Amino acid sequence: MLETPRVEEGGHVGPVNSALVPRYSGESTYALLPRLRDIETEDRSADIKVVGVPFDSGVSYRPGARFGSNHVRQSSRLLRPYNPATDTSPFAQTQVVDAGDMAINPFNINEAIEAIEQDALDLTEDGSSLMTIGGDHTIALPLLRAASARAKDPVALLHFDAHLDTWDTYFGADYTHGTPFRRAVEEGILDTEGICHVGTRGPLYGKKDLEDDRRFGFGIVTSSDVFRQGVDEIIDKLRDRVGKRPLYISVDIDVLDPAHAPGTGTPEAGGLTSRELLEIIRGLRGLNIVGADLVEVSPAYDHAEITGIAASHVAYDLITLMADLRANAASGK
Template structure:
């Protein structure tokens, strides 16, 4: 594919011209980053899962999410009334190569890779990979943003534990490490979808001391998605926003293919409705992590993740408009 020299975005390969099971293996069959001149949003894979504490396999998440994204019809989103790939250039940047055996080295590689990518594009959506990757991604955001960002973290778990078996870098510790480096704004950040037992009651106290507010998963049943979205928007305000979405925020009925599933989670309908309710926030980048396709069936988890990524491209499109 030759580089396009005018200002019109290069569109995904149309499902009306090439069957959806064929064509490029990029996310939603978008162009590769190298084939576009100016890119607003880059989708990048980070196939790393050395920080997992239970079921591995999230290193295969990026390719699985891309494969599932073939199914999506992406031209027009009626809920946003936007054609997301016409108002902005979105491209697939491939994967950031990271050491699968050395976590310290991998964290450096992810930070450098994301920082260099952010110098070329307006924002990124990262496909994990386990949740360890959020820490170096937030480091990169701070370098590009020249300071901390608001963080909204969708997850069944807090991910603010100190260490796990003495290890400081795991998928359960990224936001503890991020807090220690002041990478997110403590007056504008929150967890959404938290549920299940904890190791200690001190876990919640520690988390509160880091500045997080929590929306527990049970609150979706009592308040509904519109109210939840309003609370998030009020908390974030006009701050630059980073969204970190662990697929295990969804109930295992909707996302079985993940490393640490927890019952009584969000439905996919609740997830997309909340995201749609965040339209208008100053979203700068995001990640979708913890898809482990070996534990999936019928691509339901990967399809959920791919759909969430597509929803995020529409949120970016609304910001651009």
Template sequence: MSSTENTAAGDSRPRGPVDSSRIPRYAGPATFARLPRLDEVGTADVAVVGVPFDSGVSYRPGARFGGNAIREASRLLRPYNPAQGASPFALAQVADGGDIAVNPFNINEAVETIEAAADELLGTGAHLMTLGGDHTIALPLLRSVAKKHGPVALLHFDAHLDTWDTYFGAEYTHGTPFRRAVEEGILDTSALSHVGTRGPLYGEQDLTDDEKMGFGIVTSADIYRRGADEVADQLRQRIGDRPLYISIDIDCLDPAHAPGTGTPEAGGMTSRELLEILRGLASCNLVSADVVEVAPAYDHAEITSVAASHTAYELTTLMTRRIAAARAGEGAETK
């Protein structure tokens, strides 16, 4: 039996991924990072869940297949993260919670289903690491997280603002979730930032409206000129220790690094820049996150899925480090 599986009776250590030195990475079911399923461990500190939904897109569909593509690409992940100096799956229990099945023909119903499922998972004490799906899913996830933590800080990595009002009269689309979230009072408007934005807009009013909602903007050009460390420092100062939600549209990356997405924009950040910025947020109180808009039909040689799997891995590491540190602090207080 693999030492990483920890299935012995009475062993309280987290159950980790399948041992890839004994079972080839290409064998067996494709759970995220080859971790156990949630039903195999009962409860988890971090639940990785998919939301195969892309009915809110305004251009190319296909992100409904993103979650499973990320899981397949994550077969290559290993249990020790040297960039963060941590073994995330040993620090806390991480498990794959499967998919939240939603109605692909009724966006309003899908939004309600996602929120209810997130409520149930968060009610167990888990943090959520959600694999999309299109960006519409961020709104119900934020609603659920805010029920638990109150209005949350938000870092939104994306080529686009996603604060538009409607498309074709529809209020719930992948381009509107953060306007709805501000209107509903579930975001802490003193701690909101877009990261990686670029490309043409419908008009200058888009930026004016966005600023009124409280968003700061770090463009992809800012990242290029200032560097990942300086940008991460700016974001840490803006967020402080507020409960933080990170939402990552994979199109924040340049199409050279993420061709498999629905609305690509030239001039984006590299996958290295994205990962380094995330690693610079280790002191933040990350409570849940998502990675969305991976559309494998347009993905050459799984470039996008690989980038997304590593992005989810860094986010999971941030969460498990914070969970472990909190438990260590609680243990010290009881001595």
């Protein structure tokens, strides 16, 4: 088998060198990064692992997010190593790899949740961080459990989504893509002084939805707030709310308007633009991010890869934040 030339910088193995290999050829890893198995040696380990969770048994409307992980990978082929928005090269700052997909039972939600939590704990046992690509939003609960266990404390949460996802049940089921953050509050794994929804909008079942949400401790930044107040003011509010707490970021791609992300299961009109979402994420630089996920990409509804491309860039900027944090910690900044 021919050896694949890669960009190597800062002592780290980076993406396939696209000046020598066409971007459309070869296996599809996230951003053409090396696989975990290819870099794990006695003297090298991964700092950030991109892992897929192809699971959508918790959806309440359109299915298909089980195919989201590989769709985002395919859509990420055009990403490049240098991020001018932050003047950093995340793949040179830290060793970032594609760790493949978790093998999750699609027929048993309880078993799936347990497996995701255990896999997340196993993957982070070496001190690495996860950038998880789903999958539906059910997966956020076990990922939060693992993040809280690693942090040894409840974690702050910024939840980017059109929906609250703090409902109690669907059809009597406790674990669905609409319930993860209610369960997380009930389990005590969220620091309720530092949790906030961003980008919510659209009709609810009743005013009680908002009353319950406030009771759980969530702040709410609606998509209208972003439009009227502006990105910079929203960033300041989010940074103040999170402070120095260990922070988990969960992004449902339906936080974007359907014009920017049609390929999702529960679209709502009036959402953020891709530009607004990316700028808000970049504004979180320096916060103590302990993990992130990106969910609800459903490729069957994604004409022209619009959603996949947006999702791949969101994941790229989240990885950039985590890489920058690790690099600064290593240098004592």
